[in-house]
Amino acid sequence: xxxxxxxxxxxxxxxxxxxxxxxxxxxxxxxxxxxxxxxxxxxxxxxxxxxxxxxxxxxxxxxxxxxxxxxxxxxxxxxxxxxxxxxxxxxxxxxxxxxxxxxxxxxxxxxxxxxxxxxxxxxxxxxxxxxxxxxxxxxxxxxxxxxxxxxxxxxxxxxxxxxxxxxxxxxxxxxxxxxxxxxxxxxxxxxxxxxxxxxxxxxxxxxxxxxxxxxxxxxxxxxxxxxxxxxxxxxxxxxxxxxxxxxxxxxxxxxxxxxxxxxxxxxxxxxxxxxxxxxxxxxxxxxxxxxxxxxxxxxxxxxxxxxxx
Amino acid sequence: xxxxxxxxxxxxxxxxxxxxxxxxxxxxxxxxxxxxxxxxxxxxxxxxxxxxxxxxxxxxxxxxxxxxxxxxxxxxxxxxxxxxxxxxxxxxxxxxxxxxxxxxxxxxxxxxxxxxxxxxxxxxxxxxxxxxxxxxxxxxxxxxxxxxxxxxxxxxxxxxxxxxxxxxxxxxxxxxxxxxxxxxxxxxxxxxxxxxxxxxxxxxxxxxxxxxxxxxxxxxxxxxxxxxxxxxxxxxxxxxxxxxxxxxxxx
Amino acid sequence: xxxxxxxxxxxxxxxxxxxxxxxxxxxxxxxxxxxxxxxxxxxxxxxxxxxxxxxxxxxxxxxxxxxxxxxxxxxxxxxxxxxxxxxxxxxxxxxxxxxxxxxxxxxxxxxxxxxxxxxxxxxxxxxxxxxxxxxxxxxxxxxxxxxxxxxxxxxxxxxxxxxxxxxxxxxxxxxxxxxxxxxxxxxxxxxxxxxxxxxxxxxxxxxxxxxxxxxxxxxxxxxxxxxxxxxxxxxxxxxxxxxxxxxxxxxxxxxxxxxxxxxxxxxxxxxxxxxxxxxxxxxxxxxxxxxxxxxxxxxxxxxxxxxxxxxxxxxxxxxxxxxxxx
Numbered sequence: 001x002x003x004x005x006x007x008x009x010x011x012x013x014x015x016x017x018x019x020x021x022x023x024x025x026x027x028x029x030x031x032x033x034x035x036x037x038x039x040x041x042x043x044x045x046x047x048x049x050x051x052x053x054x055x056x057x058x059x060x061x062x063x064x065x066x067x068x069x070x071x072x073x074x075x076x077x078x079x080x081x082x083x084x085x086x087x088x089x090x091x092x093x094x095x096x097x098x099x100x101x102x103x104x105x106x107x108x109x110x111x112x113x114x115x116x117x118x119x120x121x122x123x124x125x126x127x128x129x130x131x132x133x134x135x136x137x138x139x140x141x142x143x144x145x146x147x148x149x150x151x152x153x154x155x156x157x158x159x160x161x162x163x164x165x166x167x168x169x170x171x172x173x174x175x176x177x178x179x180x181x182x183x184x185x186x187x188x189x190x191x192x193x194x195x196x197x198x199x200x201x202x203x204x205x206x207x208x209x210x211x212x213x214x215x216x217x218x219x220x221x222x223x224x225x226x227x228x229x230x231x232x233x234x235x236x237x238x239x240x241x242x243x244x245x246x247x248x249x250x251x252x253x254x255x256x257x258x259x260x261x262x263x264x265x266x267x268x269x270x271x272x273x274x275x276x277x278x279x280x281x282x283x284x285x286x287x288x289x290x291x292x293x294x295x296x297x298x299x300x301x302x303x304x305x306x307x308x309x
Numbered sequence: 310x311x312x313x314x315x316x317x318x319x320x321x322x323x324x325x326x327x328x329x330x331x332x333x334x335x336x337x338x339x340x341x342x343x344x345x346x347x348x349x350x351x352x353x354x355x356x357x358x359x360x361x362x363x364x365x366x367x368x369x370x371x372x373x374x375x376x377x378x379x380x381x382x383x384x385x386x387x388x389x390x391x392x393x394x395x396x397x398x399x400x401x402x403x404x405x406x407x408x409x410x411x412x413x414x415x416x417x418x419x420x421x422x423x424x425x426x427x428x429x430x431x432x433x434x435x436x437x438x439x440x441x442x443x444x445x446x447x448x449x450x451x452x453x454x455x456x457x458x459x460x461x462x463x464x465x466x467x468x469x470x471x472x473x474x475x476x477x478x479x480x481x482x483x484x485x486x487x488x489x490x491x492x493x494x495x496x497x498x499x500x501x502x503x504x505x506x507x508x509x510x511x512x513x514x515x516x517x518x519x520x521x522x523x524x525x526x527x528x529x530x531x532x533x534x535x536x537x538x539x540x541x542x543x544x545x546x547x548x549x550x551x552x553x554x555x556x557x558x559x560x
Numbered sequence: 561x562x563x564x565x566x567x568x569x570x571x572x573x574x575x576x577x578x579x580x581x582x583x584x585x586x587x588x589x590x591x592x593x594x595x596x597x598x599x600x601x602x603x604x605x606x607x608x609x610x611x612x613x614x615x616x617x618x619x620x621x622x623x624x625x626x627x628x629x630x631x632x633x634x635x636x637x638x639x640x641x642x643x644x645x646x647x648x649x650x651x652x653x654x655x656x657x658x659x660x661x662x663x664x665x666x667x668x669x670x671x672x673x674x675x676x677x678x679x680x681x682x683x684x685x686x687x688x689x690x691x692x693x694x695x696x697x698x699x700x701x702x703x704x705x706x707x708x709x710x711x712x713x714x715x716x717x718x719x720x721x722x723x724x725x726x727x728x729x730x731x732x733x734x735x736x737x738x739x740x741x742x743x744x745x746x747x748x749x750x751x752x753x754x755x756x757x758x759x760x761x762x763x764x765x766x767x768x769x770x771x772x773x774x775x776x777x778x779x780x781x782x783x784x785x786x787x788x789x790x791x792x793x794x795x796x797x798x799x800x801x802x803x804x805x806x807x808x809x810x811x812x813x814x815x816x817x818x819x820x821x822x823x824x825x826x827x828x829x830x831x832x833x834x835x836x837x838x839x840x841x842x843x844x845x846x847x848x849x850x851x852x853x854x855x856x857x858x859x860x861x862x863x864x865x866x867x868x869x870x871x872x873x874x875x876x877x878x879x880x881x882x883x884x885x886x
Contacts, residue, residue, distance in 0.1 A: 106487070234366070239354075394665065399634065405653055553634065
């Protein structure tokens with residue numbers, strides 16, 4: 001050992017190990033954003049991660065779609081009462097979200113932190129921002145991914161109801177033709193709900209690197225903002241405050257359910273649910289929801305502009 | 310060792326308090342606790358003299374059902390949670406102190422913080438709205454202060470024990486509150502016997518009768534059940550702590 | 561992965577155990593083992609330690625931290641017994657009065673000042689003069705200037721020292737340290753080594769784990785080597801080297817006439833290889849003691865003057881290398 005080392009060694013050498021410089025085509029910003037979008041959609045559903053990560057999203061999807069699926073299963077029994085005109089308690093396109101919305105909210109609470117908190121927690125944001133992807137692109141890609149996933153969640157029961165209604169009728173082709181216009185408003189309604197919930201969830205989750213705290217913050221927001229404006233409104237009603245009407249527009253979930261009414265041209269939520277002011281039409285809620293989307297996307301972008309990377 | 314263990318309780322309790330405070334979450338929790346107060350101001354401004362409405366609409370629906378569990382789950386899981394996660398729990402356990410003393414100290418710290426925030430919230434909002442409404446209002450305030458006290462120690466005990474068994478205690482606690490106490494309770498009334506929210510409301514009933522049919526347990530059922538819960542979780546926590554193992558790591 | 565063909569796993573391995581002193585050994589393990597499902601982290605380890613400093617060596621994944629956690633009572637042995645001061649640390653918290661533990665993970669309550677942290681430890685240990693003992697401990701590790709600053713502002717080495725101060729504030733009989741020199745600069749390291757040496761001289765039993773061999777060499781000669789969960793060797797590392805008979809010792813010699821000396825040495829059956837380098841003669845021999853007698857006579861009869869005779873691989877590094885590669 002020591003004997004051999006004393007022989008003189010030449011000054012220095014660089015060896016060619018075969019690494020090659022990349023000279024090919026580089027895709028640009030859009031490709032990077034698209035890749036992040038695809039990766040985010042996969043990660044919302046838990047693909048590319050162990051089975052436990054798939055549990056929450058799929059279970060919640062299953063639970064949300066459950067009533068519709070049950071309805072298909074019992075469609076033969078139901079079609080009887082439909083024919084007799086007694087089918088009032090049925091799930092249909094227009095009332096589905098209003099009844100089962102809590103599960104979609106839980107989906108957001110479970111998965112939105114997964115998307116935005118881990119990168120902050122482990123300080124990997126510089127890896128994103130020093131590439132072709134900018135901060136805004138990152139935020140939009142994540143947002144689009146969560147909105148896509150939520151759209152899928154919301155659409156599954158709609159499709160189930162469609163299939164159920166078609167199967168209940170004897171002539172399938174004609175049934176599809178009849179059913180299609182009735183189902184059509186569900187598409188923009190689901191899209192609006194998806195974008196709205198995604199923007200709120202991501203905007204609020206992005207403020208905490210720890211998933212559990214983000215989840216708590218989200219739940220606190222959703223639950224409190226449902227109750228507080230309604231309470232203030234009901235107090236205001238007794239005290240004749242006319243401005244209190246507008247407060248109902250601030251509720252995240254109820255406003256969405258009411259906005260759905262507008263697409264279907266019905267007044268299920270606005271007229272039916274107690275505690276909602278009768279003076280507000282469903283179009284007011286649509287405007288409110290759109291405004292909230294703008295506000296929360298703004299908050300999300302603001303956060304990602306300022307977050308330390 | 311007994312004397313040393315008892316003397317250690319305030320020491321550990323102090324450290325726990327300092328750990329739980331002084332972070333972003335305390336500010337958020339203060340904001341949360343302010344919501345019932347905000348609503349009380351609204352009620353006061355509207356000159357609404359509805360004790361029952363305020364009690365069930367605000368103190369129950371916002372306070373006991375939302376505020377209390379959220380505050381408790383944050384403090385209850387953080388009492389041990391942070392230390393277990395980064396390994397500093399070793400400094401508490403490598404001491405000649407009985408394990409029950411450590412549990413007591415953490416419980417007191419987390420319960421104290423939770424109770425302080427929630428009771429202050431109820432007290433202030435009650436003072437604003439209910440006190441001017443005579444004995445009925447004052448009784449309602451007292452009732453909900455008691456509910457918050459009982460609820461604090463029950464929730465914190467439960468979440469503390471949970472945090473000793475799993476690192477996802479916070480999420481599991483949330484699921485318990487939302488699903489078990491929220492959705493399922495309305496579907497299956499029998500669950501009331503196992504619901505901390507029912508214990509709290511049951512105790513509140515001893516001071517003031519709630520008009521709404523939210524509370525399913527009488528005080529004489531609720532209080533013993535709550536005590537049993539606290540005692541059982543305390544023993545489980547102590548047992549778990551004596552068997553606490555720290556894995557070898559990457560070595 | 562090292563393929564481990566263990567030497568006879570009898571509890572009294574024919575290695576030189578460190579002398580336990582007049583009283584019973586302070587740390588004693590008998591056939592201790594710990595497994596997680598199919599993975600055996602510590603496998604049939606037996607040793608006993610008394611006052612003095614012992615280094616616990618091993619590559620990453622050898623089971624050093626697992627062993628230390630077993631000694632500290634935070635892991636229950638799956639088999640065998642672990643006794644500290646005659647008691648089982650996992651069952652009897654009162655034994656912590658005599659144990660000081662410095663774990664590897666560096667986090668410590670960041671909002672406490674150094675002094676408050678050490679005093680917290682002192683008070684939990686039940687010391688009446690907690691303030692005084694804390695100041696003393698802080699002084700011993702050299703943190704006097706920084707003791708009123710929050711630990712969150714400390715550098716890594718300072719945090720290590722704060723942890724050590726917290727571990728020795730109650731003057732324990734036993735000190736267990738997991739990679740204590742992590743993050744310390746050379747001066748701090750030497751100061752810490754001095755401190756450990758002082759405590760050992762005062763009769764304390766100190767066990768520290770490390771994979772930096774120079775540190776271990778400097779603090780003391782007693783070692784425990786773990787490889788893949790088993791105890792590969794224990795005792796004075798020079799004595800261990802002498803026991804490694806299946807590997808020839810290498811000696812380097814500088815003399816007035818290397819070639820003549822080489823020829824003389826080759827004649828002796830104890831030598832089985834010589835190598836002539838530039839101004840240096842390397843000799844491989846199986847028996848160190850025989851060679852020592854041989855070299856004097858050989859050089860005299862060959863008329864060669866010896867300038868330097870060095871046992872080239874008696875370092876801890878080569879011992880370790882050999883043990884790990886077996």
